[in-house]
Amino acid sequence: MGDQEESDVAATMGFSGFGKKARTFDLEAMFEQTRRTAIERSRKALEASEQENLKPKEALLPQQVGSHSVLCSSVTKKVSSSSGSSNSGSSESDESTDEETIDPPMPPRQGKPVSAEDPDELIGPPLPPGYKDSDDDDDDEDLQEEEEENPVKRIPDSHEITLQHGSKTVSALGLDPSGARLVTGGYDYDVKFWDFAGMDASLQAFRSLQPCECHQIKTLQYSSTGDVILVVAGSSQAKVLDRDGFQVMECVKGDQYMVDMAKTKGHTSMLHNGCWHPKIKEEFLTCSNDGTVRTWDVNSEKGHKNVFKPRSMQGKRVIPTACTYSRDGKLIAAGCQDGSIQLWDRNVNVHTKFHCRQAHAPGTDTSCLAFSYCGTVLATRGGDDTLKTWDMRNFKKPLNVVSGLTSFFPMADCCFSPDDKLIVTGTSVKKDSGSGKLLFFERETFQKVYEIEVTDASVVRCLWHPKLNQIMVGTGNGLAKVYYDPVKSQRGAKLCVVKTKRKDKQAETLTQDYIITPHALPMFREPRQRSTRKQLEKDRLDPLKSHKPEPPVAGPGRGGRVGTHGGTLSSFIVKNIALDKTDDSNPREAILRHAKDAEENPYWVAPAYSVTQPNTVFAEVESDEDEPHDEPEWKKRKI
Structure with a gap:
């Protein structure tokens, strides 16, 4: 009566059909099915190895051999979690096959592609990402062996x-x-x-x-x-x-120069x-x-x-x-x-x-x-x-x-x-x-x-x-x-x-910028040069642009520039000697010309002796007649 009241209450509240029944498992049936599948796959693997003359360890992968134990352990864990709440037997599991399952599906196998003709390939854990078939490994080993045998x-x-x-x-x-x-x-x-x-x-x-x-x-x-x-x-x-x-x-x-080089x-x-x-x-x-x-x-x-x-x-x-x-x-x-x-x-x-x-x-x-x-x-x-x-x-x-x-x-x-x-x-x-x-x-x-x-x-x-x-x-x-x-x-x-060749940088030429106004008169407009040769010819005529050297200065010189003649002491002396018209053939007469002026207006020598020697005293020169004849020959003046 209690169960009926609870069902009536659930129907009255409106949540009797919300929940779904948890899936139950028959452990003995699943273990038997797994054992038969393992035996069948082992037999197929052995037949394939005998046909292809492969080694037994290459014919049966380690992942395939251990897949059944992994599957059984996962099934045991799943069943143990749900066995406490389910009391029904195989009849309930058969009735719930058409219903939606709550458990996640088995993961697909990685590595070798799955074919619909071989359903046994669906069973087993996924292979590691870096897994290669034995055929690829054989090819790489052959290449390495060939390189080792032939160092060329x-x-x-x-x-x-x-x-x-x-x-x-x-x-x-x-x-x-x-x-x-x-x-x-x-x-x-x-x-x-x-x-x-x-x-x-x-x-x-x-x-x-x-x-x-x-x-x-x-x-x-x-x-x-x-x-x-x-x-x-x-x-x-x-x-x-x-x-x-x-x-x-x-x-x-x-x-x-050392004998012993040490x-x-x-x-x-x-x-x-x-x-x-x-x-x-x-x-x-x-x-x-x-x-x-x-x-x-x-x-x-x-x-x-x-x-x-x-x-x-x-x-x-x-x-x-x-x-x-x-x-x-x-x-x-x-x-x-x-x-x-x-x-x-x-x-x-x-x-x-x-x-x-x-x-x-x-x-x-x-x-x-x-x-x-x-x-x-x-x-x-x-x-x-x-x-x-x-x-x-x-x-x-x-x-x-x-x-x-x-x-x-x-x-x-x-x-x-x-x-x-x-x-x-x-x-x-x-x-x-x-x-x-x-x-x-x-x-x-x-x-x-x-x-x-x-x-x-x-x-x-x-x-x-x-x-x-x-x-x-x-x-x-x-x-x-x-x-x-x-x-x-x-x-x-x-x-x-792999690097492309760098392009040579072009030399940038600076050209004159022309300012063109829309209403400028033709008489004020600068003609635009069409060729550089004509512009260079005009620049050649300009003394400033062509750096024309300055001509020599005529005369004594001006503006800090030295003239052609007389700018230095040597040139001045040379010029005066060349232009002097006086006749200096007799130097004694040329000097005596100034004797009267020097005596009347002494300037160089006489003022120096005016205090100590006011009266000029000249050395007395003896004539040849007054010389004694008994003087030695070596003392006589040579003429």
């Missing part, structure tokens, strides 16, 4: 730009660690600065200078921090410049090479024709820090032509003219730590020493047209040798690729005898895997920047080329090629 694919040579340094050989290249600025030096004594971010498509250097006057530039290198540049030229003094080309430090010159504070002969320490930003290294290798500190200009003296097998002095630091900065290597390669510990300069006496042909200039990025392999470019690699753990014989690489320059380069799998060097050619090439050798087998024809001149310098992944080349005809790839390379040359 990593060479950035699809595009190039050409920087015009000058007309003579580009003998030095330097690129800062960030890759923002390039500096080039050549046989024309010039050092030019190139800013990739500031250049446009015209590719013009923003600064050019001659830091070492009339000495050829041999080496340019940025420090490990990129704030200063080491300049090694043909002089005996290396210089350090800042990023804008201003001098920071200059090495002192040694005493060339006693002097600096080099006494021409420099050959130099480089910065890879770890200490203030220290750098130079080698010279005086037979020494010296280390320097930028903050100390009084002298070198340490000196190393390479010796021949007989203990005689030999000239080092190339020098470098190891990658960790603990070793100093030098290539000498007797064909030897000698290495010292950086802190011990007495004996060599490693040496090979017959690394290259005696009497040739070893032009370059380069350590690999791993630090265990040393590459040398010899003046005997060879390229060799050496293992630092067994320095007795070379690992690989390539001969026939023509080199005409004492600074021919070799360098390693950023992945340490290739070695790059250039070849020289005679004028009009072919093209200089950039050759790529595999480090392990020393097989030539690639080559680039650069230009119809020798390839002198080469530099492969690891951060930009771009190759810089200096040639014998004054060009600096940059090779890059839009996909594999970063910044550098890519920044300047």
Whole structure:
């Protein structure tokens, strides 16, 4: 009776039909349905994997395997929240299927598109946003494996730009660690600065200078921090410049009359090479024709820090032509003219730590020493047209040798690729005898895997920047080329090629403004000039506009200007002498003309003696007749 009264009250109040019955679930039926679906999907997945010969872990995704447990847990939570208020069984759930459900629908699956033919794909949680099918992963892995197997694919040579340094050989290249600025030096004594971010498509250097006057530039290198540049030229003094080309430090010159070069504070002969320490930003290294290798500190200009003296097998002095630091900065290597390669510990300069006496042909200039990025392999470019690699753990014989690489320059380069799998060097050619090439050798087998024809001149310098992944080349005809790839390379040359060339600013000519009034009479109207030539001719006739010089002044002068004659004392005297008509042939008579006037009106001499000597007393001159004849001959007056 109570339930009937409550229903009557609800009907009377008008809210009996507002609410909807909560959906109820049969747990045992849902678990059974989920178990069957999981078994069916697992069977399909296994059949598909057997047909496509795929691995089991690739055929059945982890998300699909764990989807049933997630679904069951969500169903359990939902049922537990609604089981307390619902007492009806499966009959009530069947009756409420046609009604609207309050619960949110299952989220659609992401990643692989859902097909209507495969309804099982609707079951399971969504895949992560970065999910890729196994087919895409296989393609990417294949590409990576292909690049690893073939290092030629990593060479950035699809595009190039050409920087015009000058007309003579580009003998030095330097690129800062960030890759923002390039500096080039050549046989024309010039050092030019190139800013990739500031250049446009015209590719013009923003600064050019001659830091070492009339000495050829041999080496340019940025420090490990990129704030200063080491300049090694043909002089005996290396210089350090800042990023804008201003001098920071200059090495002192040694005493060339000293026998022991270790006693002097600096080099006494021409420099050959130099480089910065890879770890200490203030220290750098130079080698010279005086037979020494010296280390320097930028903050100390009084002298070198340490000196190393390479010796021949007989203990005689030999000239080092190339020098470098190891990658960790603990070793100093030098290539000498007797064909030897000698290495010292950086802190011990007495004996060599490693040496090979017959690394290259005696009497040739070893032009370059380069350590690999791993630090265990040393590459040398010899003046005997060879390229060799050496293992630092067994320095007795070379690992690989390539001969026939023509080199005409004492600074021919070799360098390693950023992945340490290739070695790059250039070849020289005679004028009009072919093209200089950039050759790529595999480090392990020393097989030539690639080559680039650069230009119809020798390839002198080469530099492969690891951060930009771009190759810089200096040639014998004054060009600096940059090779890059839009996909594999970063910044550098890519920044300047996309900028359009700046237009030259036109010189603004100031023209005379004419005031034209609507009712001006023709007689007062200024004629408008149609050509500038006629206006220039009129200006030429005007003495003020044409700056006509003033004519000379006739007469004594006026207005502060000196006349043609008589303006100065000398001209006045010359004029009076020239115009004087008196005859001064007899000077005695000319003087005696004034004797009577001087006696009557004394002015110069007589007033001075009027008090002390009123009466004039003249010296008595004896005549020749009164002279005694006994006077010595030497006292007689000579006539």
